[in-house]
Amino acid sequence: MAYNLKVEAKKPERFTGGHRMCAGCGAPVVVRTILRALKPEDHAVIGAATGCLEVSTFLYPYTAWKDSFIHSAFENAAATIAGAEAAYVALKRKGKLPEGDTKFIAFGGDGGTYDIGLQALSGAMERGHNMVYVCYDNGAYMNTGIQRSSATPRYADTTTSPVGSVIPGKKQPRKDLTMIMANHHLPYVAQTAPFGNFKDLHEKAQKALYTDGPCFLNVLAPCPRGWRYDTPKLMEICKLAVETCFWPLYEVIDGKYVINYKPKKKLPVEEYLKPQGRFRHLFKKGNEHLIAEIQEEVDRRWNELLVLAGEA
Amino acid sequence: MAIRDRLSGNEAVAVAMRQINPDVVAAFPITPSTEVPQYFSSFVADGKVDTEFVPVESEHSAMSACIGAQAAGARTVTATSANGLALMWEMLYIAASLRLPVMLAVVNRALSGPINIHNDHSDSMGARDSGWIQIYGETNQEAYDNLIQAIRIGEHPDVMLPVMSCYDGFITSHAVENIDLIEDDKVKEFVGEYKPQYHLNDRFNPVSMGALDLQNHYFEHKRQQAEAMRNAKKVILEVAEEFYKLTGRKYGLFEEYKMEDAEIAVVVINSTAGTAKYVVDRLREKGVKAGLVKIRVYRPFPVEEIVAALSKCKAVAVMDKADSFNAAGGPLFTDVTSALYGRADGIKVINYIYGLGGRDVKTDDIEAIYNTLLDIVKTGEVKSVYNYIGVRE
Numbered sequence: 001m002a003y004n005l006k007v008e009a010k011k012p013e014r015f016t017g018g019h020r021m022c023a024g025c026g027a028p029v030v031v032r033t034i035l036r037a038l039k040p041e042d043h044a045v046i047g048a049a050t051g052c053l054e055v056s057t058f059l060y061p062y063t064a065w066k067d068s069f070i071h072s073a074f075e076n077a078a079a080t081i082a083g084a085e086a087a088y089v090a091l092k093r094k095g096k097l098p099e100g101d102t103k104f105i106a107f108g109g110d111g112g113t114y115d116i117g118l119q120a121l122s123g124a125m126e127r128g129h130n131m132v133y134v135c136y137d138n139g140a141y142m143n144t145g146i147q148r149s150s151a152t153p154r155y156a157d158t159t160t161s162p163v164g165s166v167i168p169g170k171k172q173p174r175k176d177l178t179m180i181m182a183n184h185h186l187p188y189v190a191q192t193a194p195f196g197n198f199k200d201l202h203e204k205a206q207k208a209l210y211t212d213g214p215c216f217l218n219v220l221a222p223c224p225r226g227w228r229y230d231t232p233k234l235m236e237i238c239k240l241a242v243e244t245c246f247w248p249l250y251e252v253i254d255g256k257y258v259i260n261y262k263p264k265k266k267l268p269v270e271e272y273l274k275p276q277g278r279f280r281h282l283f284k285k286g287n288e289h290l291i292a293e294i295q296e297e298v299d300r301r302w303n304e305l306l307v308l309a310g311e312a
Numbered sequence: 313m314a315i316r317d318r319l320s321g322n323e324a325v326a327v328a329m330r331q332i333n334p335d336v337v338a339a340f341p342i343t344p345s346t347e348v349p350q351y352f353s354s355f356v357a358d359g360k361v362d363t364e365f366v367p368v369e370s371e372h373s374a375m376s377a378c379i380g381a382q383a384a385g386a387r388t389v390t391a392t393s394a395n396g397l398a399l400m401w402e403m404l405y406i407a408a409s410l411r412l413p414v415m416l417a418v419v420n421r422a423l424s425g426p427i428n429i430h431n432d433h434s435d436s437m438g439a440r441d442s443g444w445i446q447i448y449g450e451t452n453q454e455a456y457d458n459l460i461q462a463i464r465i466g467e468h469p470d471v472m473l474p475v476m477s478c479y480d481g482f483i484t485s486h487a488v489e490n491i492d493l494i495e496d497d498k499v500k501e502f503v504g505e506y507k508p509q510y511h512l513n514d515r516f517n518p519v520s521m522g523a524l525d526l527q528n529h530y531f532e533h534k535r536q537q538a539e540a541m542r543n544a545k546k547v548i549l550e551v552a553e554e555f556y557k558l559t560g561r562k563y564g565l566f567e568e569y570k571m572e573d574a575e576i577a578v579v580v581i582n583s584t585a586g587t588a589k590y591v592v593d594r595l596r597e598k599g600v601k602a603g604l605v606k607i608r609v610y611r612p613f614p615v616e617e618i619v620a621a622l623s624k625c626k627a628v629a630v631m632d633k634a635d636s637f638n639a640a641g642g643p644l645f646t647d648v649t650s651a652l653y654g655r656a657d658g659i660k661v662i663n664y665i666y667g668l669g670g671r672d673v674k675t676d677d678i679e680a681i682y683n684t685l686l687d688i689v690k691t692g693e694v695k696s697v698y699n700y701i702g703v704r705e
């Protein structure tokens with residue numbers, strides 16, 4: 001059946017409202033869209049790493065999760081869900097579980113995934129657990145007050161890469177985790193974002209959930225507090241990330257790279273940077289070369305992707 | 313009929329695991345516990361168990377996967393030593409607070425640094441306040457028996473706590489001894505099925521676990537955890553009684569060796585008790601009223617029972633195979649003295665730190681300790697409370 005947002009939105013919510021994430025936050029939108037890709041008859045065991053998503057959705061005695069949910073720590077969502085999946089395999093084999101399928105999903109922020117949880121993620125994926133790991137990437141440790149992570153874009157202003165009179169924000173370009181995961185040679189890896197009518201995100205979630213074996217999704221999840229944009233601009237920011245090729249939408253299916261969206265006219269990266277307060281300093285006179293450096297990096301990575309997808 | 317065999321401690325523990333047939337084993341190699349997952353993975357490879365074996369990429373992930381698995385309804389077992397246990401640290405506390413009865417065989421080894429592979433108790437002693445039940449075993453037989461009992465203890469509805477079953481690296485883990493194994497079907501019957509009230513794979517009753525738990529509830533949850541640890545003592549004894557009926561082997565909270573009329577006593581944990589018993593026998597031949605207490609259950613700490621066992625002694629030496637670096641004494645010493653305080657005052661208690669990094673403790677060393685106790689009884693004077701033995705000063 002073709003994707004239809006109206007139909008999807010009418011499904012019973014598996015992730016309820018009333019949680020405490022900020023208005024205009026990308027993460028809950030990402031989670032809700034991904035969970036809508038589950039078949040209604042399937043059960044889900046969901047894990048989350050410590051971070052904004054976890055602390056705002058499960059504050060005792062309230063939970064926003066209608067499926068089974070576990071949080072254990074910051075760096076180990078992948079290992080925790082891997083354990084739950086192993087339990088499922090064992091209990092099924094021993095005939096101790098009823099009929100029906102269960103999907104195993106781990107959510108981690110960029111800090112919990114690119115940084116402190118990278119080892120557990122790599123291990124779980126290599127071992128081949130039948131699970132989906134979703135990184136909701138908001139480009140910093142938001143829960144602890146906007147500290148830089150290895151996903152933080154170059155020259156972003158964060159509380160541990162502050163813009164000073166000498167240093168213009170985070171010095172290093174961001175780690176390319178999607179490529180790292182693609183090089184784990186998993187059956188399905190994709191990079192996506194809440195974009196347009198959520199078709200890209202929905203379909204990738206569906207593929208990840210219903211492909212056997214370990215799958216990985218890297219999802220852009222803007223944070224109005226950390227990025228300093230007006231809360232209603234969530235979807236616009238995502239669109240600019242995609243249209244500038246700062247955050248290309250692509251997937252790697254059994255090693256085959258497919259670019260899912262190619263902007264008709266690739267916008268300059270400053271269109272993406274401009275509405276965000278964390279990049280404001282780049283638009284001061286004399287800082288033009290910093291934007292040029294960012295543009296160069298974006299172009300290089302986009303061209304590399306074109307080559308991988310056989311489109312260059 | 314028991315099965316007579318000759319096995320190393322690690323082999324015996326792996327056999328216990330085969331007989332328990334856990335749903336999930338997630339483990340990472342570290343000397344001297346490595347053999348446990350090694351033996352076990354060969355049971356998996358040969359189809360002798362139907363366990364899901366998860367060869368994780370670290371001990372942090374081992375304990376995380378055990379937590380995920382146990383929370384998802386699986387009976388889960390792992391093994392580690394020293395740095396591996398240290399790497400699990402964060403998750404030990406989380407396993408206990410989630411009230412997940414994960415089983416962990418700790419093959420005691422000196423904790424780095426400096427790095428050293430040999431036995432002392434600095435690894436598990438550091439984890440003594442993590443909320444895990446800790447049971448210690450002197451011999452291969454005890455390591456085997458303790459693991460089987462641990463399943464029943466941890467999973468008891470009044471307890472629901474994870475359990476460490478600890479035994480000495482190399483001395484116990486690698487030395488081959490005679491052992492009486494229980495028949496497979498009897499172990500299966502003894503441990504029964506794991507039937508948690510809630511678990512993640514229960515699709516009809518989805519639950520959320522591991523909440524952010526702030527000022528309004530955290531304290532009550534910790535209070536319940538403390539209560540579970542108190543309940544554990546009774547359950548440990550009930551399980552031991554049932555085990556006795558099955559095997560004829562008696563277990564308590566600790567073992568008393570020639571304590572009935574003892575005037576001086578040593579308190580010790582694990583394999584050193586074997587050496588100390590030999591010394592007690594020699595002293596007894598000379599008419600010295602020497603006795604020994606070997607701790608089996610360290611968490612929960614059997615306060616009243618220890619007091620009762622030591623109350624008739626005049627002088628006691630507590631031997632610690634780990635230091636607390638509090639400049640005052642080892643962890644077992646602190647627990648024994650605080651148990652006695654106000655309950656059996658007047659007993660002179662001294663402490664010896666011994667055997668760190670696998671340094672041999674000889675019968676002469678232990679005899680010297682008893683002789684010091686005799687001196688104390690004779691003179692009524694304690695020259696030094698906190699002592700090191702067997703070290704070049």
Ligand SMILES: Cc1ncc(C[n+]2csc(CCOP(=O)(O)OP(=O)(O)O)c2C)c(N)n1
Binds near residue numbers: 053074075108149
């Ligand atoms: C071992 C450990 N170190 C540090 C922390 C503190 N901490 C909690 S959440 C967090 C940052 C989370 O960042 P990210 O994963 O990007 O998620 P976000 O909050 O941005 O959604 C940190 C540093 C912790 N809980 N555990």
Ligand code: SF4
Binds near residue numbers: 143
């Ligand atoms: S701080 Fe950012 S990531 Fe966290 S809830 Fe608010 S908007 Fe979302």
Ligand SMILES: [Mg+2]
Binds near residue numbers: 110111138139140141
């Ligand atoms: Mg983040």
